[in-house]
Amino acid sequence: MVLILFVLVGISVTIAFSTLSEAQKEQKTIITHSGKAIQTYGDVLDPLSNASTVEFDPQKYLRDFNYGHISKSPTGQTIRDFTIIAEDNKTQEISPGVFYNVWTFNGTVPGPTIRATEGDLVRIHFINNGSKSHTMHFHGIHKAEMDGVFEIVGPGGGQFTYEFEAGPVGVHPYHCHVMPLEEHISHGLYGVFIVDPKEGRPPADEMVMVLNGFDTDFDAENNFYAANTIPFFYQHHPIQIKTDELIRIYVVNMVEFDPINNFHLHGNLYHYYPTGTDTVPSTYTDMITLSQTERGIMEFQYTYPGKYLFHAHKVEFSEKGWTGLFLVQKPGDATGSEYES
Amino acid sequence: MNPKSQIRTVLSGLIPFVFLVIMILYLFGPGSNLIKFGTALPEITIEKIEFVDSEIQATVRNTGSIPVTIAMADVNDRIQPAAIEPDKSLERFETALVRIPFTWNRAEPYTIGITLDDGVRFDKFVEAASPAIKYDYNLAGFFAIIGTYVGIIPVMIGLLWLPFIKRIGKNKYNFFLALTIGLLVFLGIDAIQEAFEVSQKNLSPNFNGGLLIVTITILSLLGLYYVAEKLTSRTKLSPDSKPLVIGLMIAIGIGLHNLGEGLAIGAAVGLGQVALTTFLIVGFALHNTTEGLAIASPLAKTKSPAFKIIILGLIAGSPAILGTWIGGFFYSPFTAIIFLSIGAGAIFQVALVILKWIYQSDQKLVQASVMSGIGVGMLIMYLTSILV
Numbered sequence: 001m002v003l004i005l006f007v008l009v010g011i012s013v014t015i016a017f018s019t020l021s022e023a024q025k026e027q028k029t030i031i032t033h034s035g036k037a038i039q040t041y042g043d044v045l046d047p048l049s050n051a052s053t054v055e056f057d058p059q060k061y062l063r064d065f066n067y068g069h070i071s072k073s074p075t076g077q078t079i080r081d082f083t084i085i086a087e088d089n090k091t092q093e094i095s096p097g098v099f100y101n102v103w104t105f106n107g108t109v110p111g112p113t114i115r116a117t118e119g120d121l122v123r124i125h126f127i128n129n130g131s132k133s134h135t136m137h138f139h140g141i142h143k144a145e146m147d148g149v150f151e152i153v154g155p156g157g158g159q160f161t162y163e164f165e166a167g168p169v170g171v172h173p174y175h176c177h178v179m180p181l182e183e184h185i186s187h188g189l190y191g192v193f194i195v196d197p198k199e200g201r202p203p204a205d206e207m208v209m210v211l212n213g214f215d216t217d218f219d220a221e222n223n224f225y226a227a228n229t230i231p232f233f234y235q236h237h238p239i240q241i242k243t244d245e246l247i248r249i250y251v252v253n254m255v256e257f258d259p260i261n262n263f264h265l266h267g268n269l270y271h272y273y274p275t276g277t278d279t280v281p282s283t284y285t286d287m288i289t290l291s292q293t294e295r296g297i298m299e300f301q302y303t304y305p306g307k308y309l310f311h312a313h314k315v316e317f318s319e320k321g322w323t324g325l326f327l328v329q330k331p332g333d334a335t336g337s338e339y340e341s
Numbered sequence: 342m343n344p345k346s347q348i349r350t351v352l353s354g355l356i357p358f359v360f361l362v363i364m365i366l367y368l369f370g371p372g373s374n375l376i377k378f379g380t381a382l383p384e385i386t387i388e389k390i391e392f393v394d395s396e397i398q399a400t401v402r403n404t405g406s407i408p409v410t411i412a413m414a415d416v417n418d419r420i421q422p423a424a425i426e427p428d429k430s431l432e433r434f435e436t437a438l439v440r441i442p443f444t445w446n447r448a449e450p451y452t453i454g455i456t457l458d459d460g461v462r463f464d465k466f467v468e469a470a471s472p473a474i475k476y477d478y479n480l481a482g483f484f485a486i487i488g489t490y491v492g493i494i495p496v497m498i499g500l501l502w503l504p505f506i507k508r509i510g511k512n513k514y515n516f517f518l519a520l521t522i523g524l525l526v527f528l529g530i531d532a533i534q535e536a537f538e539v540s541q542k543n544l545s546p547n548f549n550g551g552l553l554i555v556t557i558t559i560l561s562l563l564g565l566y567y568v569a570e571k572l573t574s575r576t577k578l579s580p581d582s583k584p585l586v587i588g589l590m591i592a593i594g595i596g597l598h599n600l601g602e603g604l605a606i607g608a609a610v611g612l613g614q615v616a617l618t619t620f621l622i623v624g625f626a627l628h629n630t631t632e633g634l635a636i637a638s639p640l641a642k643t644k645s646p647a648f649k650i651i652i653l654g655l656i657a658g659s660p661a662i663l664g665t666w667i668g669g670f671f672y673s674p675f676t677a678i679i680f681l682s683i684g685a686g687a688i689f690q691v692a693l694v695i696l697k698w699i700y701q702s703d704q705k706l707v708q709a710s711v712m713s714g715i716g717v718g719m720l721i722m723y724l725t726s727i728l729v
Contacts, residue, residue, distance in 0.1 A: 030422050030442060038396060038442050042426030045414050045439070097412030098460050216460020223460060319419035
């Protein structure tokens with residue numbers, strides 16, 4: 001009797017589960033950029049539209065500036081203390097479904113955006129928790145022993161304090177400078193260092209874009225490109241900006257392997273300040289070309305609302321992820337929601 | 342033997358196996374630390390790419406030693422959204438269909454790439470995109486016609502040599518029998534070479550293609566030889582019917598060989614390789630007239646009714662039709678290799694039987710007619726193979 005009951009329960013459970021698993025196989029539709037659609041009961045392989053599932057949030061990184069722990073020296077100089085921890089064992093989903101061993105400053109690629117004002121004393125308390133030697137090398141003006149090249153910081157908790165006066169004004173990269181350099185950079189050990197002029201810049205909606213790529217199959221060619229790490233992210237989570245508001249982008253090209261990268265803006269032109277060191281723009285254009293670690297500041301504002309693309313006009317890069325959208329809205333029309341796809 | 346000693350026999354046979362299992366568990370089982378070097382790398386093979394209406398479809402197989410997850414598809418190294426059916430996780434040897442919506446251009450080359458979850462990319466190059474063939478009765482009919490031209494008609498033409506062979510003397514007859522051996526040996530080597538080519542081009546190294554070919558060929562040779570011997574020894578054959586049996590075996594062997602040829606043609610049509618298809622059809626058709634000669638030779642000294650000879654011709658020729666169907670509709674490198682190897686084994690078996698037959702009737706193999714026959718046979722085949 002018990003046995004029969006057991007069998008009955010077993011059978012009904014099996015049936016229930018099999019219908020459940022069938023119910024899970026719902027039909028999905030894929031629509032491509034050109035409007036082609038296919039229906040499938042299988043899985044969708046689409047880095048273009050699944051991009052919200054990844055760990056690193058480019059939307060947050062975009063406008064995230066770190067000013068450090070602020071104190072004043074006896075002479076009245078502003079001191080900014082930062083703690084940066086290097087690791088090299090993390091596996092990050094750098095594109096939906098693709099997992100890659102990233103080497104990180106403070107857990108992300110790119111590392112935190114470090115921001116100071118010209119003349120501030122910057123103190124970086126660097127801890128290497130990785131399994132390899134790492135350093136921090138800042139582009140800028142500092143003493144030789146603060147250059148992060150010969151002062152190798154050993155693995156497993158090695159420490160070093162980088163101390164220098166912020167300067168010159170502009171936008172600079174920082175990155176690990178341990179050999180083999182290409183390996184350390186392409187795995188993700190880089191970030192942005194912004195030095196503001198003492199008098200400040202005109203108020204604007206400011207954002208950071210690191211143009212980067214990942215060589216996930218180690219053939220010295222990038223498999224993915226992006227603005228801020230995640231391919232296609234801003235295409236499906238457009239960056240919301242307002243009409244007639246000044247937009248300022250600190251753009252830094254950290255792409256390895258490919259000699260150049262570029263930045264094209266749709267429906268608009270921008271004033272470009274190479275390296276951000278000068279207050280007078282060098283050009284008014286919709287297209288700049290950037291070599292390795294070449295960087296600058298872009299300023300523009302939109303008159304007409306709508307969706308505007310920005311992407312590498314080296315189309316290979318844009319078709320491998322380095323493409324995004326600005327959603328320009330009139331100040332009253334803003335939806336208030338941070339994400340939209 | 343009493344039951345007790347039987348148990349003992351079984352046990353003594355099993356004990357070494359038990360120790361073997363224990364050793365393997367110790368070396369590779371859970372918790373074993375002894376052998377821990379190297380990393381199992383994921384691997385997939387893109388087996389087939391088809392171009393359908395505004396869509397590119399790639400069949401992928403997990404040919405590595407660990408399960409894999411497919412993460413992304415690309416066309417010419419540019420990321421494309423895609424669907425994968427039934428799902429993106431593949432166990433060992435499991436296959437899935439990747440469907441990429443893409444407006445492809447006829448006759449242009451394409452590289453289809455598949456990226457795994459660890460970022461490694463595998464790709465396959467297609468020389469020229471052409472619409473995937475539509476599988477319907479028309480195509481089946483088309484294949485049947487091609488199969489007839491390649492298989493049946495040339496073999497029948499070859500059989501027309503029969504009256505000629507009937508009229509010649511013993512030495513010349515031996516020459517033609519030996520010629521048949523030469524033809525067959527050449528065909529067998531040709532099939533093996535073809536199988537190795539398919540294995541190198543399209544089969545994952547995981548299948549150990551080379552050893553598979555050798556194993557299947559030898560199995561086929563041994564199996565057919567054994568069956569044929571049993572058949573010929575069980576039925577008390579009159580001297581008249583023995584040549585017919587040998588003719589039948591030759592026909593079966595050649596039939597298996599023609600099946601392989603049909604596979605090659607069907608697969609070439611399926612892969613859209615028009616030039617190769619034409620070459621194969623013309624080449625095989627010319628080639629196969631010599632097969633008719635091979636069947637005719639042993640029959641020459643007997644009075645075999647015409648309908649039996651025609652049946653032999655059909656047995657040898659019609660598998661070409663079956664081959665084009667299998668090759669065109671269900672092509673896979675694996676089945677192609679299997680068929681080619683079986684064919685090779687069958688052909689070697691037939692060559693062996695004829696050799697034995699000559700020896701039994703003459704008690705002597707080393708004679709000018711036999712040696713020159715084999716040599717000329719191989720030369721003829723070689724020349725026809727390069728002429729087309």
